[in-house]
Amino acid sequence: MSALPVPERVEGFGLYNVSVSPVLRPSSLEALRDALAACAARGEAPVFRGAGCSYGDASVNAAGPVIEMTGLNAIAGFDEATGIVRAGAGLTLGALWKFAIPRGFWPPVVTGTMHITLGGAVAMNVHGKNGWKKGTIGDHVESVSVLKGDGRVEEIPRGTPAFDDVAGNWRCVDPIVEVALRLKKVASGYLDVEAFVTPNLAATLEALDRAKDDWDYVVGWMDCWRTGKGLGRSVVHVANEHALKEGESRGWSVAEQIADVHMGPLPAPILLLGLRLTASGPQMRLVNLAKYASAAVHGRHRYRQSLVAYSFLLDYLPGWNEAYRPGGFIQYQLFMPKEAAEAAFRKALRLQHKTGVVSSLAVIKRHRADPSPRGYAPDGFSLALDFPVTRRNASRLVGLCRAFDALLLECGGRAYKAKDCVGSVERLAGARGGRP
Amino acid sequence: MKRVILVGATDGLGKALAEVYAARGFWVTILGRSRQKLDTLVADLRNRFPVATVNGVVCDLSDAARLEPAFREALAVTGHCDLFLYNAGVMHHGDGVTSEPARDAEMMAVNAVAAVRLLGLAANWFRVAGRGQIAGISSIAGDRGRKGNPAYNASKAALTTFLEGLRNRLAPFGVTVSTVKPGYVGTRMTAGKSGLFWVVSAADAARIIADRLEKGHEVFYVTRRWALLSLALRHVPRFVFKRLGPP
Numbered sequence: 001m002s003a004l005p006v007p008e009r010v011e012g013f014g015l016y017n018v019s020v021s022p023v024l025r026p027s028s029l030e031a032l033r034d035a036l037a038a039c040a041a042r043g044e045a046p047v048f049r050g051a052g053c054s055y056g057d058a059s060v061n062a063a064g065p066v067i068e069m070t071g072l073n074a075i076a077g078f079d080e081a082t083g084i085v086r087a088g089a090g091l092t093l094g095a096l097w098k099f100a101i102p103r104g105f106w107p108p109v110v111t112g113t114m115h116i117t118l119g120g121a122v123a124m125n126v127h128g129k130n131g132w133k134k135g136t137i138g139d140h141v142e143s144v145s146v147l148k149g150d151g152r153v154e155e156i157p158r159g160t161p162a163f164d165d166v167a168g169n170w171r172c173v174d175p176i177v178e179v180a181l182r183l184k185k186v187a188s189g190y191l192d193v194e195a196f197v198t199p200n201l202a203a204t205l206e207a208l209d210r211a212k213d214d215w216d217y218v219v220g221w222m223d224c225w226r227t228g229k230g231l232g233r234s235v236v237h238v239a240n241e242h243a244l245k246e247g248e249s250r251g252w253s254v255a256e257q258i259a260d261v262h263m264g265p266l267p268a269p270i271l272l273l274g275l276r277l278t279a280s281g282p283q284m285r286l287v288n289l290a291k292y293a294s295a296a297v298h299g300r301h302r303y304r305q306s307l308v309a310y311s312f313l314l315d316y317l318p319g320w321n322e323a324y325r326p327g328g329f330i331q332y333q334l335f336m337p338k339e340a341a342e343a344a345f346r347k348a349l350r351l352q353h354k355t356g357v358v359s360s361l362a363v364i365k366r367h368r369a370d371p372s373p374r375g376y377a378p379d380g381f382s383l384a385l386d387f388p389v390t391r392r393n394a395s396r397l398v399g400l401c402r403a404f405d406a407l408l409l410e411c412g413g414r415a416y417k418a419k420d421c422v423g424s425v426e427r428l429a430g431a432r433g434g435r436p
Numbered sequence: 437m438k439r440v441i442l443v444g445a446t447d448g449l450g451k452a453l454a455e456v457y458a459a460r461g462f463w464v465t466i467l468g469r470s471r472q473k474l475d476t477l478v479a480d481l482r483n484r485f486p487v488a489t490v491n492g493v494v495c496d497l498s499d500a501a502r503l504e505p506a507f508r509e510a511l512a513v514t515g516h517c518d519l520f521l522y523n524a525g526v527m528h529h530g531d532g533v534t535s536e537p538a539r540d541a542e543m544m545a546v547n548a549v550a551a552v553r554l555l556g557l558a559a560n561w562f563r564v565a566g567r568g569q570i571a572g573i574s575s576i577a578g579d580r581g582r583k584g585n586p587a588y589n590a591s592k593a594a595l596t597t598f599l600e601g602l603r604n605r606l607a608p609f610g611v612t613v614s615t616v617k618p619g620y621v622g623t624r625m626t627a628g629k630s631g632l633f634w635v636v637s638a639a640d641a642a643r644i645i646a647d648r649l650e651k652g653h654e655v656f657y658v659t660r661r662w663a664l665l666s667l668a669l670r671h672v673p674r675f676v677f678k679r680l681g682p683p
Contacts, residue, residue: 009564018516020564062511063561326567326610391652394438398461402487423463423489423515 004038010060013053014421015321015328016389019060021047027071029177033151036175039065048175050120051092053113055331056421058124058170069119072177075099083183084142089119089176096181097308098254105183106307108140113314119176124418125168127377128311129219129239131367132212137181138167138372145178153177168374170417189251190242191217191310196300197292201232201349205342205381208366211238217310222362223288224352224385231349234364235295242304251306260309263316275323280388284360327389329360330397330421332404335367338380340411345383351403352385355396359385376414384419398422405431438650439463439514443497443554444524446473448623449573452642453523454481458488460646465514467495467506467524497524497550498542507557516565519649520558522551522572525592527625532584532683540587547591552598559602562611570606571614571649572599576657578617579666584683603654615655616645619662631683634661 004022011018024035024046039046046067049059060066072088073095079085083105087096094114096107109121109128116126125138134140143157144166155178156162166172194215198204204220211218215238222234242251249256263271278284314320321329336344345364352358362385369379387397401422408415408424409431415424439462445454446468457464458481468474474492481490491513495506511517525547528539555570562568577585578592596615603613620626620635636644641658648656657663672681 007564009566018565018567020561057515060516062514062516063508064512391650395460395650398438399487402461427489 004042004065007063010049010066011052011328012056012058012060012421013321014055014330015324016330016421017055017057017060017328019057019062019064019066021061021064021066023049023066023068025068025071029072029147029153032067032069032072032147032175032177035067036147039067045173048119048123048172050090050117050123051115053111053116053120054124054170054418056417056419057423058417058420059120067175069175069177070117072119073117076178078103083185084180085183086178086180087118088178089117089122091118092116093118093121097257100183101186101189101252101254101257101307104185104187104250104252106186106189107137108182108184109134109137110311111314112312114308114312115315118179118181122167122176122179123170123172124416125370125372125374125376126418127365127367129217129365131365131377131382132218133216133368135368136168136370136375136377140182140184141167142180142182144176144180146172146174147177148174164373168372168376186241186307187250188242188244189253189257189307190304191239191307192242192302193237193239193305193310194300194302195235195237195295195298197296198234198236200230201346202342204232204234204236204364205345207236208364208381209338211236212366214238214240216240218366220364221291222364222383223292224349224359224362225285225288226292227353232345233292235292237310239305239310257306257308260306261312261316268317271317272319272323275317275320279323279329279360280327280390285358287360324388327391327394329386329388330401331384331386331419332401332422332424333382333384333416333419334404334408335377335382335414335416336380336408337378337412340413341381344407344411344413345381347407348383348385348404351400351407355400355403357387357393357396357400359387361386376416378412378414380413382416438518439465439516440519440521441465441467441510441514441517441558443467443495443520443522446470446477448625449618449621449638449641449645450523451477452638453521453645454490455485455639456642456646458485458490461485461487463489463491463514465491465493465510467493467510469494469496497546497554500553503550503553504557507554511561517558517561517568519569519571520555520562521649522555522570522595524550525573525575525625527585527588529629530585535586543587543591544594547588548594548598551595555598555602559606559611563606563609565611567610569612569614569649569652570599570602571616572596573616573618573645574599576617576619576662576666580669580677580681582681582683612652612654614649614653616649616658617656617662617666618645618658619665621658634659 026032046065047061070090073090076086125136145155217239220234220236367377370377444450445466478492493510574596575592578596581589599615
């Protein structure tokens, strides 16, 4: 029995939630069993961590042990006919799409970063910009294999109560070791993207709702700084699979996918420096204004973009979250039923203006209801708000988050563990008399 | 976004601090000796301040073996920690002339030795975490040894110096270490004593302490005017202090 390794700093993606934990990094099932035994011998319950892309405290463990699952990343098999890939829980979406696209497949649901692991995605039951059409990743998982306490691996097919107990269960005791995911066939590796602006909150929600059946991907970027008549104005991006023209490349190669990813003429270090200087300050007001204004000036327009360039916006500037040090940042994602959404989001925006803590980046999406027992998405909208944490705003920010909690309770909304940095999921579950 | 672990909060200044932090909606985890007192306080704070997240961890500071498990338990229920605040302290009033070795040793044990143990654990955690704040409620009493209660003075002097050392050790790692030096605060500790002046209520003292800690102040007196008095006290020559020094 080996002792636990020396504790090290482990952070959530937002860098606000931090733990000092011995980290075990098994690269095989055997090593995972040993790691679990080492934790059990110390009498400590480990937290399982994928790539650590959950914003909050989901993958940190105060002073307790953390088992990082990224080593179990083998692709065990792929069935070209059904599109079902069997892969280790530690496989990242990045590795998965690079495997899938040359074969004409694409993951059915992807997040804003490709660095997440499959196991983490299933444990959180993540969603993407196609939340209305495709739901969460759990809807496309055929089976999950977990390592039981007695050391054997059990495969759990979808549609069973045991499956519902794993998908979306971020505090699952038995680690997910393998996932069978049904990939989606794509004729083209490109999307036709249409961008336009909506002048206020009502127009934004209406545009998202109207686009949801005609477009696969629907997302809006909201300028939270705007008050008055333009409250809730947004830039909306909708996208469908690109209709291939005669002789046009299908874009099935990794090189073609990556070729579309570019951030403009400035080199990354300059951009990072710029972000560091602006990220935590009121300058973000100008950034939001510029984003809206340039889209408004451009007018409604269409362009072709690769799946990678459209999907993984968080990866354009690697290490951007470091710009938020030392305080880090938090995200608060409000899921609201569609009837309550407009009034609730209006209130959420006004609360920000009242407290003087305004989100630097806000993303709005349309979701279909997730009927699974651990589902977090009602039929409605979600508004994801990023807030830097600084010494100046910390006290006000915690008050704002508590006001959001109350708003969710009042309107029948939900919080989502992958984004939760301030314990809202647990608080809401407690207030509703359930457990998270 | 403060997550505060508060050691010694079932009474006096600590309780007032817990109330201030709970009122601000923070995560407050209280380490206290008596399960019953702790449960009462936690329930009270939860009822009065529903925006806060309040937890209690039982920890008898005189039980050295219990300190590390209690610290880890406190961290686990708090998620992580932004401020570790050591407030536990005892003061025994004697007759001002007779030493009472057993009670003096207890003051040293709680005010200094347990502080060194717990703050040391916290220091290791914060150093690796690379940020956060450690604070100790010391006292102006630690600035000079006085005839009235030498052991109390010594225990607070030890805490002050220990915190100063920690501050210098942890500064390169982005951790702030603060020493709070209250004058007279209106609590059970000072109740019934004569000759008090500049007394501040526990609630006001707690509010001042919370505000100044949030601003990252490293050494400060509560209230500010005590800083002046302390400056003077510290410069009274030994032979004068011996004859005329305060009790």
